[in-house]
Amino acid sequence: MSHAQAEVTQAEASGEYEPRIVAFLCKWCSSAGSDLAGVSRIQYPSNATPITVPCSGSVSPMYILSAFKKGADGVLVSGCHIGDCHYIEGNYLARRKIHLVKELLGMVGVEPDRFRMSWVSAAEGAKYSQVIKDFVNDLRPLGPQEKLKADRS
Amino acid sequence: MEKILGKTQIDGWIAALSGYEILAPAVEDGIWAYKPVNGEVRLDHGNTTQPPKGLSFPQREVFFSFEQIKGEPPRLTQKLPDAPRRAVFGVRPCDGCGAVRMDKVFNDHVVDNYYQARRSNVAYVGLACNKPQGSNCFCLSVGGSPVSSEGMDVLMTDLGDRYFVAALTETGKALMAAGGKLFSEPAAADRKLLEQTHAEAVAHPQRAVNNLDTVPAKLKASFNSPLWEELARACIGCGVCTFLCPTCHCFDINDENTSASPLKGNRVRTWDNCQFPDFTMHTSGHNPRESLGSRLRQRVSHKFRYFPENFGMPQCTGCGRCITECSVGIDIVTVVNKVTEHAG
Amino acid sequence: MIAVQDIRDTARDLLAKNEVRAVIGYRRGTNGMFAEPVVITAAEQADQLVWDPTCFHNLSLYLVEDRKFLKHVKQNPDLPIAIVAKGCDARAIVVLMQEHYFERKNVYVIGVSCEGTGMLDERKLASRGIQASDAAFDGDDLVFATAQGEQRIPAREVMADRCLECRTPCPKEYDALLGEDKTGRELAEPFAALKRFEEQDAVERWKFWERQFDRCIRCFACRSVCPMCYCDECVVDSISFPVNAQTSAEEKANRVRWIERSAVRSENITYHMTRAIHLAGRCVDCNECERVCPVNIPLRLLNNKMEREAREQFGYEPGASVSVPALVASFLDSDPGKFIR
Numbered sequence: 001m002s003h004a005q006a007e008v009t010q011a012e013a014s015g016e017y018e019p020r021i022v023a024f025l026c027k028w029c030s031s032a033g034s035d036l037a038g039v040s041r042i043q044y045p046s047n048a049t050p051i052t053v054p055c056s057g058s059v060s061p062m063y064i065l066s067a068f069k070k071g072a073d074g075v076l077v078s079g080c081h082i083g084d085c086h087y088i089e090g091n092y093l094a095r096r097k098i099h100l101v102k103e104l105l106g107m108v109g110v111e112p113d114r115f116r117m118s119w120v121s122a123a124e125g126a127k128y129s130q131v132i133k134d135f136v137n138d139l140r141p142l143g144p145q146e147k148l149k150a151d152r153s
Numbered sequence: 154m155e156k157i158l159g160k161t162q163i164d165g166w167i168a169a170l171s172g173y174e175i176l177a178p179a180v181e182d183g184i185w186a187y188k189p190v191n192g193e194v195r196l197d198h199g200n201t202t203q204p205p206k207g208l209s210f211p212q213r214e215v216f217f218s219f220e221q222i223k224g225e226p227p228r229l230t231q232k233l234p235d236a237p238r239r240a241v242f243g244v245r246p247c248d249g250c251g252a253v254r255m256d257k258v259f260n261d262h263v264v265d266n267y268y269q270a271r272r273s274n275v276a277y278v279g280l281a282c283n284k285p286q287g288s289n290c291f292c293l294s295v296g297g298s299p300v301s302s303e304g305m306d307v308l309m310t311d312l313g314d315r316y317f318v319a320a321l322t323e324t325g326k327a328l329m330a331a332g333g334k335l336f337s338e339p340a341a342a343d344r345k346l347l348e349q350t351h352a353e354a355v356a357h358p359q360r361a362v363n364n365l366d367t368v369p370a371k372l373k374a375s376f377n378s379p380l381w382e383e384l385a386r387a388c389i390g391c392g393v394c395t396f397l398c399p400t401c402h403c404f405d406i407n408d409e410n411t412s413a414s415p416l417k418g419n420r421v422r423t424w425d426n427c428q429f430p431d432f433t434m435h436t437s438g439h440n441p442r443e444s445l446g447s448r449l450r451q452r453v454s455h456k457f458r459y460f461p462e463n464f465g466m467p468q469c470t471g472c473g474r475c476i477t478e479c480s481v482g483i484d485i486v487t488v489v490n491k492v493t494e495h496a497g
Numbered sequence: 498m499i500a501v502q503d504i505r506d507t508a509r510d511l512l513a514k515n516e517v518r519a520v521i522g523y524r525r526g527t528n529g530m531f532a533e534p535v536v537i538t539a540a541e542q543a544d545q546l547v548w549d550p551t552c553f554h555n556l557s558l559y560l561v562e563d564r565k566f567l568k569h570v571k572q573n574p575d576l577p578i579a580i581v582a583k584g585c586d587a588r589a590i591v592v593l594m595q596e597h598y599f600e601r602k603n604v605y606v607i608g609v610s611c612e613g614t615g616m617l618d619e620r621k622l623a624s625r626g627i628q629a630s631d632a633a634f635d636g637d638d639l640v641f642a643t644a645q646g647e648q649r650i651p652a653r654e655v656m657a658d659r660c661l662e663c664r665t666p667c668p669k670e671y672d673a674l675l676g677e678d679k680t681g682r683e684l685a686e687p688f689a690a691l692k693r694f695e696e697q698d699a700v701e702r703w704k705f706w707e708r709q710f711d712r713c714i715r716c717f718a719c720r721s722v723c724p725m726c727y728c729d730e731c732v733v734d735s736i737s738f739p740v741n742a743q744t745s746a747e748e749k750a751n752r753v754r755w756i757e758r759s760a761v762r763s764e765n766i767t768y769h770m771t772r773a774i775h776l777a778g779r780c781v782d783c784n785e786c787e788r789v790c791p792v793n794i795p796l797r798l799l800n801n802k803m804e805r806e807a808r809e810q811f812g813y814e815p816g817a818s819v820s821v822p823a824l825v826a827s828f829l830d831s832d833p834g835k836f837i838r
Contacts, residue, residue, distance in 0.1 A: 095832050
C-alpha cells in the first residue's frame with residue numbers, strides 16, 4: 001500500500017480515530033481530478049477510498065446508504081460542474097437526488113456533515129485535495145459513525 | 154399449589170423474583186408489547202400485538218460463525234444463545250396454547266438446541282381472560298378456552314381485587330414460593346368465585362370456526378376449489394398474519410458475511426413467511442404457489458389440516474391477531490367456514 | 498353528502514352495459530366495522546358496495562395487481578376496469594400512468610369526493626375508548642354505532658392526519674365524479690405532523706428513529722400495500738428475485754445483497770430510507786403504509802419529508818398531471834445547489 005495509506009492504518013492500529021471516507025467520483029471529471037492531485041504530488045490525507053462511477057447521476061441512494069452501513073464515517077459524491085457533464089444532464093439529476101438523500105439523512109438525525117457533494121473538474125487537482133482535507137477535518141470531531149453501521153459481531 | 158394474591162401485592166411478588174428478568178405488557182408508541190418491568194406492572198392489556206413466541210424463537214438466531222483459515226477447512230464456532238432466565242407476565246391462554254404448539258415443532262421428537270436453550274429459560278405466568286379480549290377471539294371453537302392453562306407455568310385469574318394464582322409446573326411452584334407470605338390460602342369463597350368467573354368466561358359468546366372436527370377432511374376435499382382465489386382476492390401477500398401468529402414458525406437460513414478477506418461471517422436463521430411471493434420459488438424459476446389463493450390455502454391448511462394430521466391438534470389457537478391486523482380484511486374464521494360450507 | 502346508492506348505480510350500470518369488465522370498490526368486511534376491498538364482475542353484485550369512513554384502502558393497488566395478472570396470463574382485454582377512487586387514490590392512478598404502468602383507456606375512474614370530511618383514524622377512535630360496530634358519514638360528523646348507543650363525533654377530531662392535511666380531497670382525474678369538489682377546504686396545515694416532528698433537535702430525532710427501526714419486524718406490509726411499490730424485484734431485499742429457467746447461475750450467485758434478512762436496526766434503516774427515496778415525488782400520502790404497520794412505525798413522516806422537499810424545493814406535486822416527468826428524472830436550473838462544494 002502507499003506510504004500515506006500506511007500512515008492511516010498505523011494510526012488506526014494504535015487506537016487513534018481516523019475517519020474513513022467513501023468517495024464516489026465521476027469518471028470524466030472528479031476521478032480525473034483526483035488523479036491530477038496525485039501526479040501533481042499534492043499532499044492530502046489518504047482517508048478517502050475512491051470509487052469511480054460513470055457519472056454522479058448514476059450514484060444510487062443505495063450506494064450511499066450501503067457505504068454508511070458498512071461503517072463509512074463520511075460519504076462524498078463528486079461530479080462535473082453544472083453544464084459540463086459528459087452525459088449532458090447527469091449531474092443535474094444528481095443534484096436533485098443527492099439533495100433528497102441529504103435531507104432524509106438529516107431528518108433521521110444523522111449528522112449532516114457526514115454526507116457531502118462537490119463539483120470537481122478534471123483540472124481541479126488542488127480543489128479535490130482541499131475537499132478531502134476539509135472533509136477529514138470536519139469528520140474528526142464527530143467521531144466514528146455508529147448510527148447506520150451494521151453490527152459485525 | 155393454589156394461592157390468593159392481592160392486586161396491590163403483585164409488584165412485591167415481582168420484586169421477590171430475583172434471578173429472573175421480568176417481562177410484562179406495556180404500551181410503547183401505541184401498541185402493547187412485552188417489555189422489561191420498569192416500575193409498576195400493568196395487567197389491563199387486551200393482548201399484545203406480537204405473541205411471546207419471539208422469546209424462544211427470535212426473528213434472528215445466529216447458528217454458528219465461520220472463518221476461513223488459509224490452507225485449512227473453515228473454522229465453525231457454534232453460538233448457542235446465552236438466554237437469560239425470564240418470567241413473562243400477563244400471557245393470555247391463546248398464547249400459552251401457542252407455546253405448546255411451537256414446542257411440538259422445535260422441542261419434541263426433534264429438539265432444536267437454539268429454541269430449547271431459550272425456551273427452557275422462559276416461564277409463562279398467564280392471565281386468564283374473564284371475557285374475550287377482542288371481537289376477533291375464537292379460542293373456544295379451536296379446542297382452547299379463555300381460562301386454559303395449557304403452556305403456562307402459572308395461571309392467574311382476576312377476581313376483582315385479587316388474583317387466584319395456580320402453579321402448573323415445578324417452575325411455577327418455585328416462582329410462587331419466592332413470593333412467600335405475599336400469598337395467602339384460598340378460602341371457599343375464593344374458589345367459588347373462581348369457578349363462577351371461569352364459567353362466565355367460557356359462556357361468553359365468541360366468533361366460531363364451525364365443526365372443527367370436520368374441517369381437516371373438508372379442507373382436503375376443497376384443495377382445488379376456486380373459492381381460494383376468490384377469498385384471497387383482496388390479499389396483498391404482506392405477511393403480517395404470519396409474523397404475528399403465535400404458532401407460525403417458518404424460517405430461512407442465510408450466511409451473513411462480516412468480512413470479505415479473510416472470509417468471515419455468521420450462519421443466521423430468520424423468520425420467513427409463506428405469504429411472501431418467493432417463499433416457494435424454485436431455482437428453476439417454477440413457483441408452485443405463485444397465486445395468492447394458493448398461499449391463503451397453504452396457511453389455512455397448515456393451521457387446520459396439516460398440523461392436526463401431524464400433531465393431533467389444530468395449530469390455530471384463536472387469538473384473532475391475523476384478523477385484526479390484516480391490512481385488507483382477510484378473515485380466517487370466515488375463510489374456513491366458507492370453504493367447509495361449500496365442501497358440503 | 499354522497500349517497501352510496503349513486504356508487505352502486507354507477508357500478509351496476511357500467512357492468513350491465515358491458516362498458517367495464519370489473520369494478521374495484523369497497524364492501525363491508527367481516528372484521529367488525531371495517532370495509533374491505535372487493536372486485537365485482539357482475540351487475541347484481543353492485544349492491545355490496547359501501548362508502549363509509551372505513552374506506553381507507555388505496556384501491557389503485559388492485560389496478561397494479563390486475564395489470565400484473567394480465568401480464569402473467571398474457572392477455573390484453575379491450576374493456577377497461579373501473580375503480581372507486583378518492584382524491585388520493587386518483588393521484589396514485591395518475592402517478593402509475595405517468596410511469597406508463599397502464600394507459601388511460603385501461604381504467605375507468607369512478608371519482609368519489611371526500612367533500613369536507615375524510616377517513617377515520619382507528620387509533621384516534623380507540624384512544625377515546627370507543628368500540629364501534631358501525632361507522633358512517635353525516636355531514637361534518639362521523640356517526641358510530643356502539644354498545645352504548647349512537648355516538649356522533651365531529652369528523653375533524655377522529656380523521657386521519659393525512660386527510661386533515663389533504664389538499665386534493667376531490668379527484669382531478671376521473672370518468673365519473675360523485676360529490677362536491679371542496680378543494681381548498683384546508684382543515685390543517687400541510688405537513689403539520691412533519692413540522693412538529695422537525696422541531697426536535699437531531700439528537701432527539703435519532704433517538705426516536707432508533708426506537709422505531711429497532712421495532713420493525715420487516716414484514717414488508719408497508720411495501721405490499723403501496724401501489725407505487727410494484728417492482729417485481731425489490732432492489733433492497735433478498736426475498737423477491739424473479740428467477741426463470743433462463744436465469745444463469747452467475748446471475749443468481751452475483752446478485753447483490755444490499756440488506757440481510759435479519760430485522761436489525763441497520764438493515765431496517767436501509768430498507769425504509771431506500772423506500773422513502775424511491776417514493777420521492779411518487780408518494781400520494783394515502784397513509785396506507787403507516788396504517789398497516791403492525792408495530793406502529795410512523796412511516797408517513799419519512800415519506801412526507803420527501804414530499805415536502807419535492808413541493809418546496811422543486812415545485813413538484815405527485816400525481817398532479819400525467820404529462821409531467823418523474824421528480825428524479827427531471828431538473829430545473831433553479832434546483833438548490835448551495836450545499837455542493
